Amino acid sequence: MTELPAPLRDKLQRRTALVVVDMQNDFCADGGYVSKLGRDPAACRAIVPKLAELIAAARAKRVPVYWLMADYDQNAVPAAMRARQSEMGMAAVTCCARGSWGAAPFGVAPEAGEPVIVKHCYSGFAGTDLDQRLRQAGVETLVFTGVQTNVCVESTLRDAHSRGYFPVLVSDCVASHMTAQHDATVANVRFLFGYVAGSAELKTAWAVAV
Numbered sequence: 001m002t003e004l005p006a007p008l009r010d011k012l013q014r015r016t017a018l019v020v021v022d023m024q025n026d027f028c029a030d031g032g033y034v035s036k037l038g039r040d041p042a043a044c045r046a047i048v049p050k051l052a053e054l055i056a057a058a059r060a061k062r063v064p065v066y067w068l069m070a071d072y073d074q075n076a077v078p079a080a081m082r083a084r085q086s087e088m089g090m091a092a093v094t095c096c097a098r099g100s101w102g103a104a105p106f107g108v109a110p111e112a113g114e115p116v117i118v119k120h121c122y123s124g125f126a127g128t129d130l131d132q133r134l135r136q137a138g139v140e141t142l143v144f145t146g147v148q149t150n151v152c153v154e155s156t157l158r159d160a161h162s163r164g165y166f167p168v169l170v171s172d173c174v175a176s177h178m179t180a181q182h183d184a185t186v187a188n189v190r191f192l193f194g195y196v197a198g199s200a201e202l203k204t205a206w207a208v209a210v
Contacts, residue, residue, distance in 0.1 A: 004205060008195050011141040011166050012205040017134065018058045021068045021124065021146030021153045023051070026095050026102035028147065033095040033102055034177055043175040043182075044147045048107035051145055051173045054199045055108055061206040064137060067116045068124040068146070068156065070096040071103060076120040122155035131163060141166040143202060145173035150181035157193060167194035170202060 004012070026033035028044040035041055058065055072095040074082055096103040098118075110116050117128050124130050134142070142165045144157050153174050157167045169189045176182035190196040 004197060004201050005195070008168070008197070009205050012143070012168070012202065013208070015138055015140040016143060017064045017066055017137070017139045017141070018055065018143045018145065019066050019068065019124070019156070020051070020055065020108065021144065021156060022070050022096075022148070023048075023067075023106050023108050023146050024069060024096055024102065025104050025106045026070075028106040033093065036093065039177045041147075041177050043177060043179070045107065047145075047147075047173050047175045050199045052108050054145065054170065054173055054202060057203040057206055058143075059111070063143075063206060064139070065110070065114050066130070066133070067105075067110045067114060068130075068152070069103065069105075069116055069118050070152065071098045071118050071120055072096055073098065073120070081121060119152075122152045123159045124152070124156040125159040125163065134165070139165070141168060143168045143170060145170050147174065148176040148178070148182075149174040150176050150178060150185045154185045154189075157189065161193045168202075169194065169196045171196050171198050173199050 028041050029035070030041070032041065055065055074094060115133055117124060117130050119126065119128055121127060142160050144153055144167060146153055153169070157169065160167050167189065169186065171186060174182070186196055
């Protein structure tokens with residue numbers, strides 16, 4: 001485990017929230033939407049143990065946990081997203097249809113009182129009240145976990161950066177069924193959009209927080 005840069009340690013110890021993105025059956029489980037497309041979501045399942053530990057550590061230190069949950073009903077998603085999914089043959093079955101098994105949490109789940117934001121786009125900020133909730137809570141630093149690294153995690157992280165939040169990507173608590181694209185997002189965040197840290201480093205930073 002490497003030592004976190006001092007500015008990051010400071011930011012993680014105050015005004016921080018943990019964001020869990022799209023940990024749902026359709027993205028992670030065998031028989032879910034991604035699996036039915038012929039892609040292997042094993043990497044998305046593999047992050048569950050460390051993610052569960054990180055969520056527990058956040059709760060223990062009263063770091064708020066925000067849950068983003070996809071609902072990609074074709075009548076709700078943006079026109080460009082709907083058109084692209086249709087072109088790729090991905091629109092025949094709704095991903096994470098509200099109330100379905102596919103939309104249910106996978107591996108980890110919200111506790112009572114934790115905000116759950118339903119999104120109809122890749123970014124958790126688009127068309128939701130996520131920004132309003134975070135600003136009302138005084139949050140400045142967002143710690144990103146979940147799936148897919150290169151799609152919904154990256155889209156939300158980039159929007160967070162553009163809105164003035166300080167993004168941290170947890171390298172062993174994000175995943176994608178596309179390894180090269182996952183690696184590219186991690187490299188790009190590390191290069192320009194924030195910090196990349198492991199879950200053990202995050203837990204250590206929170207453990208010593210006042």
